[in-house]
Amino acid sequence: MPESRRLPRTAAFWSVAVLLVLMLAASGVPSPLYRVYQEEFGFGPGVLTTVFGIYAFALLASLLVVGGLSDHVGRRPVLIAAFLLEAVAMVLFLAADGVGWLLAARVVQGLATGALTSTLGAALLDLQRPERPHGAFINSASPGLGLSIGAVAAGLLVQFVAAPDTWVFGVLTVVFVLAALGVLWLPETSARRPGAAASLRPRVHVPAAHRRAYVVALPLLVACWALGGLYASLGPSLVADVFAIDNHLVGGLLIMALNGTGIVGSLALRTSPPERAMLVGALVFTGGVSGTLAALATTSAPLLFAAAVGTGFGFGAAFLGAVATITHGIEPGHRAGLMAAIFVVGYLAFSLPAIAAGVAAGYAGLTRTTTVYGIAVVVLALLAVIGLLRARRTAGSLVPLERPQQVPAQLPG
Template sequence: MPESRRLPRAPAFWSVAVLLVLMLAASGVPSPLYRVYQEEFGFGPGVLTTIFGIYAFALLASLLVVGGLSDHVGRRPVLIAAFLLEAVAMVLFLVADGVGWLLAARIVQGLATGALTSTLGASLLDLQHRDRPMGAFINSASPGLGLSIGAVGAGLLVQSVAAPDTWVFAVLTVVFVLAAVGALLLPESSPRLPGAVASLRPQVHVPAAHRPAFVVALPLLLACWAVGGLYASLGPSLVADVFAIDNHLVGGLLILALNGTGILGSLALRTAPHERAMLVGALVFTVGGVGTLGALLATSAPLLFGAAVVTGFGFGAAFLGAVATITAGVAPGHRAGLLAGVFVVGYLAFSIPAIAAGIAAGHAGLTRTTEVYGAAVVVLALVAVAGLLRARRRAGSLAAAGRAADEREDRLAPAQLPG
């Protein structure tokens, strides 16, 4: 198709944003269905979190291998192939009649989602308006929005229709085939650097200029995504088994309480300096984590939902600040690779602790496991706050030293002029 017939830049940007949310919504759909599958196929929390975790590992493998591929071969070919792979995953869910099929479906979905996460995110940075940069905001807000839509939509179907998995996965199969066709209309926005084959070596590529910001944001990324993994994998089971609310929609609403308010956090701090957004988000996130521990100790569902709202707000603000800080000024040919690095860290924190929690819950119980998990996350968030304050003081000291040097030069300058 000639480039003249592609979508203009602004419609292409918003089309990519919609596709990103749609893909993330599909990744959130299985969460409310896990308990349905548990009852149908007869497996426990350990198997449940393994099904959840294997998706994240497949996604990580995809990010590590093809996360930066679109920087070399173009965004459009990767998008088309990955959307078709998403459609295959939906078909596997559609025909699943046992744990093996669920594992296969989640592996394929993880591979597709990893490729789409970095490529769609890089496309947003490519296509954003220079005077109104929205790429970092949408990249940070879309996980919360997408996961919320997917979880709540699937929860509603579980409560209201027979065979909800058939409905949702049949529709998503068609949607992703149409998305692959629609990707043909997008303009090519990558400079296509050489080295496509070399880029397939598993790696996390963080350009040297962006490493200090990446290190500062690291503890915060770990804490935020670890909580997201706990809610996505065990949240509905927590509502049913610990708080005695046997309603699939309520389990989906708990995920909405966390992820949906993440959007509000991103919006509220969208115009704030990046470092301030990270610090405010980390502090609010810590308060939410303490509230979650209080809800477990008091066995209070309203407090649990309130804490999830506060935690989600902090997550959104912190993740916005982290993404904006890490990607500030990144060269076009390194955008997909750098975003892949951010999401590799995120999905490692999203998956490994949740799998460990699922295994531990079978031995120590879901309540005790969640209490220990929550306490560990609060400590990690406090470490992140301390690191951010230290980085801010260091930056202030450097700025003060620079101003002092300038003042000395100003005082010396007249003495150096010829008489």
């Protein structure tokens, strides 16, 4: 296609933002359906979290192998291939009649999402205008928006529509095929450069100038993603089994309460210096998780939802600040690679603890398992607070005090 027919820069930026939200919404769709599959195929919480977790492992493998590929071959080829792979995953969900099909569908979806996560985020950073650097905010807010849309839409369909999986995955199959075609209208924002084959070698690369900030923010990244994994995998089961609310929509709303308010947290702290956003977000996140522990102790559903709102706000602010701090001043040719390094940690935290919780719940029960899980998350968040305060006391600041949206950043699915 001639370059003259490509979308203008601003239109391309917002098109990429829509595609990012769409992809993340698809990754949130299965969460309310897990309980349906659990009842239909007859498996326990351990298998449920394995189906959930294998998606994160596949996504992680994709990030490790192709996370930096678009820095070498261009953004468009990676996006087209990954969107077509997403369409294949939706077809596998449509055909699912047992656990094996679910595992296959989640593996393929994870592979596609991993490629899209780093490439769409890098494209946003490429396309943002210097005078309007909205890339970091959109990257930070889009996971909450996308996952909320996906979870609530799927919850509504499960609660009120016959054969909800057919509806949602049939529509998404068509949408992702159209998305792959739509990428042809996007301008190419990353010049080809040597090293494409070498970039496929699995590795985690954090440039030396960014390692100190990476280490300081690491416990907070783990805490945020680990809690997100718990909500996405066992949140609807927690609502039904511990709080005795047998409504699929309510399970989706709990996920929305966490992820949706993450957008508010990112928006509220978007003009703060990165380290301040990280600090405030970590403290609010800690308070929210503490409220969740109180809700479990009292079996208070209103308190559970209120705590999820507070936790989500802290999540959004903390993640925006943490990623903005880590990626401050990153060179264009290393953007996708550094974001892949961030998401390697994120998706390990998203999957492994949730799988362990699913197994433990079969022996200790959901209430006790979730309580121990919440305490561990609080400890990690506080470790990040201590590390940040110590770093600021010894060095003054990890990065120059600039607004988070002026710093390259990106979130997850």
